[in-house]
Amino acid sequence: MxxxxxxxxxxxxxxxxxxxxxxxxxxxxxxxxxxxxxxxxxxxxxxxxxxxxxxxxxxxxDPRYRKAASAARTIRSEREREGKRRMSRIIALREGWSRRTRSLAFGLARRATKTRGLTLALIIISVVVAVGTKLGSAENALQNALYIASVTVEGGYVTWHGLSDIFHGQVWRLVTPMFLHFGIIHLVFNMWWLRDLGMLIQERRGAPTLALILFSSAVVSNLAQYWWAGPLFGGMSGVVYALFGYLWMKGRLEPHENLGVPRSTVYILIGWLFLCMTGWVGPIANAGHIGGLVAGMLWGSGPYLLRRWRRRAAD
Missing domain, CATH: 3.30.70.2350 (Alpha-Beta Plaits)
Known part of the structure; x- marks a missing residue:
């Protein structure tokens, strides 16, 4: 200018x-x-x-300068109207983008909740319990309430009364040991695998299927470990092995369903299973691992084997 x-x-x-x-x-x-x-x-x-x-x-x-005043007002008025129309379009565009952005965000949030909500909830509960129990560093009321059976420690001796708590209505004890973890590595290891395997199943099969596999296998693995070594155990690893077993069988028997785990995952988890049995890594709930793995493999292979049996019976 x-x-x-x-x-x-x-x-x-x-x-x-x-x-x-x-x-x-x-x-x-x-x-x-x-x-x-x-x-x-x-x-x-x-x-x-x-x-x-x-x-x-x-x-x-010169008269042309006097006449210009009226024409200039018209031009300025038209420009003002055009400016308002342009601003209205900009505002409408921004509002449209804002609505679409909010809609997209809400849609993604709903999808995340639908495909990951249960898995995330289990992770959050496990972390909260880990904080509340101080990762098992000291016996407290919360930890005792989550064991498969309540225990009493006197003079260095641990006593309990079988599964009487469950028979008297505390049925949550059949699954709640999975929320107990004893050490940060124990917690992180289990949450890592729960996230990967649980989210895959929930995304492909939905939360109801994941919940059915998860809670039923928790009952099986917890009862197996209780039968083998008593009530002083905890961890999500039995459930993790169940989810792994389910995906492993699905990938082997029904690959067209796009469910499965890489071969490297099979090597890692099966190798870890046998390593834990040696006792070199400390006290491990091996019966819980095996019970969960068997339960998961049955969930993964059962429908396929049942269909084959029915076809053979029909022939």
């Missing part, structure tokens, strides 16, 4: 500014210390505007 001249009279400056506007030359009239300065916005129009300014100085009362 460049100045092309100065006038001492405001009326004349505004009249010339109106005239320039009718010629398609955008500018502005601004009061400064030396008078009313005429500014032109576009450098390409400076030369033409300067010639017109010299003609205006020579004959400022």
């Amino acid at each position: 460049r100045p092309i001249g100065t006038l001492s009279d405001q009326g004349q400056a505004e009249a010339f500014g109106d005239y320039l506007l009718t010629l398609g030359i955008d500018g502005m009239v601004r009061e400064e210390s030396r008078g009313w300065v005429i500014w032109v916005r576009d450098e390409d129009h400076v030369e033409e505007a300067s010639r017109e300014f010299q003609e205006f100085l020579a004959e400022p009362t």
Whole structure:
């Protein structure tokens, strides 16, 4: 933007500014210390505007300058209306994007809840229980309430009364040992595998199928471990092995269902299963691992084997 001249009279400056506007030359009239300065916005129009300014100085009362006022008002009004229409379109566009963005966000949130909600809930509960029980560093009421059977420690001896708590209505004890973890590595290892395997099943088969496999296998693995070594155990690993067993069998027997685990996962988890049996990694709920694995393999292979049996029976 460049100045092309100065006038001492405001009326004349505004009249010339109106005239320039009718010629398609955008500018502005601004009061400064030396008078009313005429500014032109576009450098390409400076030369033409300067010639017109010299003609205006020579004959400022020419009728064309008076007539320009009405035409300039019309141009400014039209520009104002166009500016409002443009702003309305921008606002509508922004609101449209905002609605679509919110809709997308809500849709993703609903999908995440649908495909991952149960798995995430189990992870959150396990972490909360780990904090509440201090990762098993000291016996407390919460930990005792989640064991498959309540225990009493006196004089270094641990006693319990079979599964009488469950028979008297505390049926949650059949599954709640899976939320107990004894050490940060124990917790992280199980949550890692629960996330990977659980989310895969929930996304492909839905939360009801995952819940059925998960809670039934928790009961089987917890009872197996209780039968083998008593009530002092906990962890999600029996469930993890059940989910692994389910996916392993699905991938082997029904690969078209797009469920399965990589061969490397099979090697890792089966290898870990046998390593734990050696006792080299400390006290491990091996019976719970095996019970969960068998339960999961039955869930994964059962429908396939049943269909084959029915076809053979029909033949």
